[in-house]
Amino acid sequence: MTSTMPFDLTDAAIERMLAERAGPSAPGGLVSGIMAAVEATPQRRRSWIPRVLAPQPRSTGGRALLIAAAVTIALLAVAAGIIVGALLRPPTQRLDPNPAVVPTPAVTAAPSATPKPTDSHAPIATITPSPSDSSIVNGAMVVYQFRDTVVDLYLLDPITGRKIMIGNLQKTSESQGQHIQWATDRKRAFVFASSDSVQAILDIEQGTVELLGLGSSGGRDAVSPAGDLVARVEEDTDGSSLSIIDLDGNEVRRTPLPAGLQAFSEVAWAPDGSSVLVSGCLPCSETAGQQHDHVFAVPTDGGAIREVANWTTGSFGWLGWSPDMTTIVFSGLGCSEPCTGGIGTIRVRDGLVTGLTNAADRSPAWSHDGRRIAFARDSGTGRGIYVMDADGGNLARLTSAVTDGGDRSPLWSPDGAWVVFSRVAPDGGLGDLYVVSSTGGEPRLIEQNAVADW
């Protein structure tokens, strides 16, 4: 790639280019135009709902109030949904975003319309589809999809196209940071929209969506495998710490991280819930070779922090435990050009770091049996989704990215036969979900503007 660089990319060149793009000053009339619009726009006043969303310990009474409020909203929303839906459109209209792609979708019960919520984050419908169809539930993806003014939350079998709607959230922004994650029992799933401080639980058996009031960490929350705790890195004047909170927003444990560590916000729960991995740099430097990266395992029972690995020749980015907890896979995020990041593994018992690839690779994902790793390559003509054995062998390319945004975030099907990934446009967004056989073939579009877990 470096052979085609037209000139050196310096800070001064970037500053000059951006100064030219920015122009000299704002055009005349901007302030008066803004104020004319302001005069015609009412302010939004505080209501009880933002307090529900605030990260505060909830007393029994407060919880009762919250439940009562949520039930009221749900009843109003369902009632409004039934009425509006009956008047405006049939229920099936909302459930078939890609009729040309999904073969014979089996539509199930769903919220029938989009009633006006009382607050931007309020759940606007709770439905009980009674997902007794175990053939969907057992092997389904759980999907978070932007649609017009709402976020749809549903189960999807991407192979057959069958889906079960679980509920909706009011859409608040187009920003990134949304993710959805199964609990290990696959009876619940969790939604996090970090940029909007929205967290919610999907109860698959009950067919409900419940908002959580965990506040914002600014980074990415990670839910425990059992689905009862959330881990996040927080920073204050005393430094970084790992905070474990329950689903009522109560802090269960706060563990200070080593002094001076600049922790990355991505954390990873051990599959048995016994510890959480945190990575960061100490010392940190933008000069290659002068930064020292570390991975720490923070026990969730209050035990002593243990350093799992450290190195000075690369940067630990995203971390993921193998299902048997013997190995940690990581992507070398944050490396500067020429980027030699790549995917690597850490042997847990002795911290041995092994590089598996040597390119701008990201988003490594273990197959459910722990034998294979899928990842996304984001460099040059090699951009696309790849799979390989856990030791780096049998590397195979599954896709070629056709957009500047690239192919990202691969996920394995439970049986390892399929890989789902996001194809992202240059201007970002959630991306479109595609499925491809893990042995190769033509990728097939399954959903637009969505993220998923499988």
Place this chain on the structure above:
Amino acid sequence: MEPMAATVAGPAVASQTEVVRLAARGDTAAFEQLVAAQADRAFRITRAILGNDADARDATQDAFLSAWRELPRLRDPETFDAWLRRILVNACRTQLRGRRRVHEISLDVTLDRRDPGPTVSDHVGDTDLLARAFERLDADKRSLLVLHYLDQDPVARIAETLGIPVGTAKWRLSEARAALHRALAAEGEARR
């Protein structure tokens, strides 16, 4: 951003925090003070991210309108600057997503494809090439680079603006710069 109080003339200068409090209570004159003090900088940020006057004007107006609507919910008036810039960045994201739908008929695309011409100096040509590489980046990467290289924000302030830990801001900025490097290489290939 510099404290706004330093730019407000007059014998009885209210601190920005006090002006924000007044605006949060519905005082449009106070809000106009905030807009007047911040509009120029806000426009330059959105102009740099979006690349044209029309979109930048829309995004800036949308951002201030959103700020006006949501101001009563801002818990700490002292965080107004970082809060407003976060709204600006979100407004730019929305603009870019809207542009995706009309990309085929965008006049900018037509103009971008014209040859720069033999009279363009190497310096301008490099800047133009870099600008086109910048156009390949998504909204988040553009925003990080603009905040850091145009607004001269240190990483800690970017972290505050985006509401993320410093370490995360640092590697996201590094990623954005690396992405620009790759985009520049791609533009170089396209020019050959």
